Amino acid sequence: MSADAIKAELDQFRTDFQRLRSEIAKVIVGQDDIVEGTLTALIAGGHVLLEGVPGLGKTLLVRTIADALHLKFARIQFTPDLMPADLVGTNVVMETPDHGRKFEFQKGPVFANIVLADEINRATPKTQSALLEAMQEHHVTVGGQTYPLPQPFFVLATQNPLEMEGTYPLPEAQLDRFFFKLLVKFPTSEQMEAILDRTTEASSPHAEATFDAARINALSKIVRQIPIAPEVRRYAIGVVMATHPENESAAPMTRQYVQYGSSPRGAQAIILAAKLRAILDNRYHVARDDIRIAAPMALRQRIILNFEGQADRVPTDAIIANVLKTAPEAAAVT
Numbered sequence: 001m002s003a004d005a006i007k008a009e010l011d012q013f014r015t016d017f018q019r020l021r022s023e024i025a026k027v028i029v030g031q032d033d034i035v036e037g038t039l040t041a042l043i044a045g046g047h048v049l050l051e052g053v054p055g056l057g058k059t060l061l062v063r064t065i066a067d068a069l070h071l072k073f074a075r076i077q078f079t080p081d082l083m084p085a086d087l088v089g090t091n092v093v094m095e096t097p098d099h100g101r102k103f104e105f106q107k108g109p110v111f112a113n114i115v116l117a118d119e120i121n122r123a124t125p126k127t128q129s130a131l132l133e134a135m136q137e138h139h140v141t142v143g144g145q146t147y148p149l150p151q152p153f154f155v156l157a158t159q160n161p162l163e164m165e166g167t168y169p170l171p172e173a174q175l176d177r178f179f180f181k182l183l184v185k186f187p188t189s190e191q192m193e194a195i196l197d198r199t200t201e202a203s204s205p206h207a208e209a210t211f212d213a214a215r216i217n218a219l220s221k222i223v224r225q226i227p228i229a230p231e232v233r234r235y236a237i238g239v240v241m242a243t244h245p246e247n248e249s250a251a252p253m254t255r256q257y258v259q260y261g262s263s264p265r266g267a268q269a270i271i272l273a274a275k276l277r278a279i280l281d282n283r284y285h286v287a288r289d290d291i292r293i294a295a296p297m298a299l300r301q302r303i304i305l306n307f308e309g310q311a312d313r314v315p316t317d318a319i320i321a322n323v324l325k326t327a328p329e330a331a332a333v334t
Helices: 003-025 032-044 058-067 084-088 125-137 189-199 213-224 230-241 252-257 264-280 288-299 307-311 316-326
Strands: 048-051 073-077 089-095 101-107 114-118 139-142 145-148 154-159 180-183 258-260
Touching: 003 032, 003 058, 003 213, 003 264, 032 048, 032 058, 032 154, 032 180, 032 213, 032 264, 058 073, 058 114, 058 154, 084 089, 084 125, 084 139, 089 139, 101 145, 125 139, 125 154, 180 288, 213 264, 230 264, 230 288, 252 258, 252 307, 252 316, 264 288, 288 316
Parallel strands: 048 154, 048 180, 073 114, 114 154
Antiparallel strands: 089 101, 139 145
């Protein structure tokens, strides 16, 4: 592909991304970082865990994204009595034309392009494990038969950080499947005024559909074509390695407060997000600043605190900030 063709392709990428973000902004007030992070994970082929107190628009955000795309949307309210079959589907007995009987698979709500897993930590571990297979493998297994999920397949899960009664903490293996963990903040006074203008008047804004699943898949392929210099890749690896307390390059706070550091999936998420950010910034290469911006979103759910860290209530973001402050920019891979 010629240089002009590559430039035109990336220009169209930016145009499509901005058009999608503009449609979402018709409904969602503020939360620019959350919207960009969610769209980044969607295009990169990952999933997002949204954490925030009730009423901050987490559910509205994913509904608006679904409205802005020609994609099938499903909402699943996670509760303690939700069973795996309620999520993935089940085999039911059907009568055939010749009065015989056969098993037929009835698909569950997980068979959608965008799945909102609302209050995901209220479901039992058994149900969460059913979603784990879908998130990682992009298929489900029922009765020994495997059924592929539609592509793209994007899970946006929400959880409340305050109310812990009746919840089941997400297992580390499932947290690792989330591309990003995004923290939804309370709106400012100006944003609150705009929210009230849009939600208490006679008419409410609505996002128009922009493009379909094929275009999302095409954008995902473009992101992976952006080059990254070996030294920048080594820097990203060095950041991830510095989250492991037993590693010789571990940051000071890591040694004191961390039990387990990030898996290789953390490095994958950082690099893919950095590539997409480079495109949006009209660059054709990844910079170290892209790594630094992506690291907190990609690593905060992948760092497991030890007893001292939990007792002192040390935020994982503080540990990541310490890692980014101390990690050498030309980190060597050991």
